[in-house]
Amino acid sequence: MADPARLKAANRRTGLMLFAIALLFFVGIIASRFIDNPLVSTGVVGGAVLLYLIVAIGRHLRP
Amino acid sequence: MSTIPHDAIVGGLPHDEHAHHPKGIMRWITTTNHKDIGTMYLWFSFTMFLIGGMMALTIRSELFHPGLQIVDPEFFNSMTTLHGLIMIFGALMPGAVGFANWLIPMQIGAPDMAFARMNNWSFWLLPPAAIMLLLSLFVPGGAASGGWTMYPPLTVQSGMGMDLTIFAVHIMGASSIMGSINIITTILNLRAPGMTLMKLPLFCWTWLITAYLLIAVMPVLAGAVTMLLTDRHFGTSFFNAAGGGDPVLFQHVFWFFGHPEVYIIILPAFGIISEIIPVFSRKPLFGYASMVYAVAAIAILSFLVWAHHMFTTGLPAASILFYMYATMLIAVPTGVKVFNWLATMWKGSISLEAPMLFALGFLFLFTTGGFTGLILAIQPIDIQFQDTYYVVAHFHYVMVAGTLFAFFGGVYYWLPKWTGHMYDEKIADWHFWGSFIFFNVAFFPMHFLGLAGMPRRVPDYAQQFTDWNQVSTIGAFGFGLSQLLLLWAVLKCIRGGAPAPAKPWEGAMTLEWTLPSPPPYHSFETPPVVK
Numbered sequence: 370m371a372d373p374a375r376l377k378a379a380n381r382r383t384g385l386m387l388f389a390i391a392l393l394f395f396v397g398i399i400a401s402r403f404i405d406n407p408l409v410s411t412g413v414v415g416g417a418v419l420l421y422l423i424v425a426i427g428r429h430l431r432p
Numbered sequence: 433m434s435t436i437p438h439d440a441i442v443g444g445l446p447h448d449e450h451a452h453h454p455k456g457i458m459r460w461i462t463t464t465n466h467k468d469i470g471t472m473y474l475w476f477s478f479t480m481f482l483i484g485g486m487m488a489l490t491i492r493s494e495l496f497h498p499g500l501q502i503v504d505p506e507f508f509n510s511m512t513t514l515h516g517l518i519m520i521f522g523a524l525m526p527g528a529v530g531f532a533n534w535l536i537p538m539q540i541g542a543p544d545m546a547f548a549r550m551n552n553w554s555f556w557l558l559p560p561a562a563i564m565l566l567l568s569l570f571v572p573g574g575a576a577s578g579g580w581t582m583y584p585p586l587t588v589q590s591g592m593g594m595d596l597t598i599f600a601v602h603i604m605g606a607s608s609i610m611g612s613i614n615i616i617t618t619i620l621n622l623r624a625p626g627m628t629l630m631k632l633p634l635f636c637w638t639w640l641i642t643a644y645l646l647i648a649v650m651p652v653l654a655g656a657v658t659m660l661l662t663d664r665h666f667g668t669s670f671f672n673a674a675g676g677g678d679p680v681l682f683q684h685v686f687w688f689f690g691h692p693e694v695y696i697i698i699l700p701a702f703g704i705i706s707e708i709i710p711v712f713s714r715k716p717l718f719g720y721a722s723m724v725y726a727v728a729a730i731a732i733l734s735f736l737v738w739a740h741h742m743f744t745t746g747l748p749a750a751s752i753l754f755y756m757y758a759t760m761l762i763a764v765p766t767g768v769k770v771f772n773w774l775a776t777m778w779k780g781s782i783s784l785e786a787p788m789l790f791a792l793g794f795l796f797l798f799t800t801g802g803f804t805g806l807i808l809a810i811q812p813i814d815i816q817f818q819d820t821y822y823v824v825a826h827f828h829y830v831m832v833a834g835t836l837f838a839f840f841g842g843v844y845y846w847l848p849k850w851t852g853h854m855y856d857e858k859i860a861d862w863h864f865w866g867s868f869i870f871f872n873v874a875f876f877p878m879h880f881l882g883l884a885g886m887p888r889r890v891p892d893y894a895q896q897f898t899d900w901n902q903v904s905t906i907g908a909f910g911f912g913l914s915q916l917l918l919l920w921a922v923l924k925c926i927r928g929g930a931p932a933p934a935k936p937w938e939g940a941m942t943l944e945w946t947l948p949s950p951p952p953y954h955s956f957e958t959p960p961v962v963k
Contacts, residue, residue, distance in 0.1 A: 376621065380546045383617040391609050391651045398655035398685065402670055407681075415688060418648045419735050425644045426728045429629050 394418060453953065461556070464548035465953060466533045469555050471850075473530030474843075476558060478919075480522030481836075483566070485912050487515040492874075492908040494891050495901050508891035509577035510569065510593070516580030517597065520697070521604045522562050524831065527839050528700040529554075529611050532639050534850065536615060538944035538951065539633045541624025541960045546617035547610075554610040561603035568593035568600075579889060581686055584671040584679045588663050595664070598657045605650045612643035612650075624943070626962035630724070633942045634717065637724050638703030641731045645696050648735075653689040656682060680745055687738035695734040697831065698798075699727060701838030702769060705791050708845050709773050711939040712788035713780030719772040726765035726772075733762045743814045752811045759809035763802065770799055786860030790841030793868045794834060801829025804879070819889070822882025828875045840867065840918065847925050848932030852950040855925040859917055866914030873907025 394414065401410035453459055460472060490511050494502045503511070533551065537544055545551045568575040573591020576582070587594050619632070619640045632640070659670040660682070669675025671682045710717045717723065737759045739747060747755070773795060782788065804826040808814050817823060840863070847855045877900035886897045893901065932949040943962075947955050 379621050380617050383620060384547060384613050387613045387616060387647055388609075391613075391647050393651075394648065395651035395655050395658075398652050399659060402659070411681075411684075414652075415735075418652070418688075419732070422644060422648050422732055422735060426641055426731060429640070430725065430728060431629075 390421060462552070464544070464552050466537050466544045466548070466551065467850075467951070467953070469545075469551050470530050470533030470535075472555050473526050473533055473558075476555070476562075477523050477527035477530055480518050480526070480562060482915070484515050484518035484523055485915065487511045487518065489908060489912055491515065492905040495893070496905045498893050498895055498898055498901075500892055503891070505891050506574055506577055509579075509889065510575040512889050513576050513579055513597075514565065514569070517565060517576075517601075518562070519831070520580065520693070521601065522558075522565070524697045524835050524839075525604075525608060526558060528639075528642070528697065528835075529608075531635075531700060531704065531839070531842055531846075532611075532615055534846065535944060536618055536636055536639060537622070538947060538955055539636050539942050540619060540622060540627055541943050541956050541962070542618060542622035543954060543956050543959075545614050546622055547614045550610050551614055554607045554614065557603050557607040557610075561600040561607070564596050564603075565600040568596040571596065581683075581690065582657065582660065583686070584660060584663065584682050585673070587660060588672055595661070598661050601657050602654055605654045608646050609650050612646040615639055615643040616647075624956070624959045624962050630721065631962060633703075634706035634720070634723055635700070635703035638699045638706070638727055641727050642696050642699045645692050645699075645731055645734070649689040649692045649696070652685060656685040656689070680742075683742050683745060684739070687741045688735070691738045691741065692731075692734040694827075694830065695730055697835050699731070701794070701835040702727065704838045704842040704845075705773065705794055706769075707942065708787045708791045708841050709776050711845075711937045711941075712785060712791070713777045713782050714939045715776055715780040717772070718775035718778075719768075722768055723772055726768040729765040730762060733758065733765070737762065740809055740811075740814070743811045744818045756809055756811050760806060763806055766802060770795065770802075785844070786855070786857060786864055787841040787845035789861065789864040790837045790844065793864065794837040794841065797829055797833030797837065797868075797871070801826055801834060804829065817882055819887055820882035821878040821886045821888055824888050825875050825878035825882060828878070832875070833871055837867070840864075843918070843922065845937070846944075847922065848936045849944060849947075849949050849951065851925050851929075852932055852948075853925050853929035854932050854936060855921050855929065859921040859924065863914060863917035863921060866917060867911060870907045870910030870914055874904050874911050875907070877901075877904045877907075 394417070397414040397417065398411070401407060401414050404410035453465065454462060460468065463469060463472075490503060491508065494500075494508055533545065536542075565575075571592045573593055575593040576587070576590060576597040578586040578590060578594070582594075582597070619636055623632075629637075659668070662668040663670050663672050663677070669677035671677045671679050673679055706717055706723060737755055739751060739755045740759045743752060743755075773791075784792075804822070808817060808823065808826055844855055844860050847853075881897055881900050881904075884897065886893055886901075934948050935945040936949070937945075943956075943960065944951070946960070
């Protein structure tokens, strides 16, 4: 483990990044209803969720 | 490698115990200690399990005879709704978080969770939300009664109980998101030196992926119920067809959350089973890497199958085919896991203590639930079984015999570590056999009822369904009473019993077993080094 200050900063970065992603999906799913073609915009939010998941999980799967 | 030989760990054993913390009730309210918070989550989960169980018994009592005799239909509908919400958001999810809190820091060699204060807050959001949900029974119009899925337009029209339900779901969702951020940050940043991701115990791996899933879907659910709320009170028409909205859109958004939610609940259970089976088979877990990849595959595929819950809403043929095949595809990584558990046991030196009994019960019954899931994935069959008791049987085989049996096994497996005492094996064995037998008595007949066409969420039924309903009700009461044995076993273990050594199970190889039983209040103040 790194020294406490660096560790705290790293924790804060990870936490804020994850919080921002959650906030983005929350706002995104509501905002998608206000766009001209809701089917496409909802699909974009759904695709973003899937992409996030593939990237987030996939980057940990290196043997 | 999920198992780490203990002679490969350098340092990291606890300092002298200086447990400076408040005493009495303030300890529990202000605590930031992962073990205390884990304990509170587990007790909260058990309490909600009993409350949700009482609601299930109310439902089953009403269904003992055809006709209406105990509760009126509105209250019956509230019971089915609250039973689902309480069991999912109040019992199963907090139960899994309780295990995560207790075990993840100890399994990765960390002193605590990354955000200890937020951890306290995550827990203390839950009791008010649960109380709000329960108090909704007493408001004008009664509690929400449109099913745990909260489909509009019914929920747009229902009374104040629905508002309380939406608010409770918001709060529980916020708690889950905070818990997930904490778990991911802890696993990524606080692992002991030398513990690479591919050396993580499988329980931590399943929780890492579950936490990513929660961050993806909880905001979507929160968004959906927020739109429902504005439809109810602020004149919007997201889901109101009269105002140009689309009620079926809610179903899409809900199940985009709801199907991954099934895996959010079952993946930590997979993790627990993956810890128990190798220990009681006295063999390393077969195919560790493939287990990790299978969990990842299940998580990602779970986002591509939501509309199989909506086969009767009139989807295009191409969509139906896609969702059918995608749903069946999930059986492949799930099959990999079941195969690996069986291969772990193959030629192992198996002993049948309570954790292993529950793990075997899980394997047998969860696989049964998985197979009925495959049957329901076939759209022409699903059209017939939609909203029948066949579906109720299917998801209880997954949720109860899957997740709950894994939790029971996990409780007995780690109870010696948590309390410092060995549990009473005889009571635990009775608990297993009572749960196993009565579970099947309660839920297996529901397959027959569903095949014969009995609809769910209706308090009355045709005369020809009486016999199997009566068998099912007897089984439900037996299953409920069997859970008192769990309470007895846990309380007895907390109060005393044979002292538990640091490693009561000879095959246990993860880091928590290097700590004394019970572990010191602050464990791993100096991180161990995993070679």
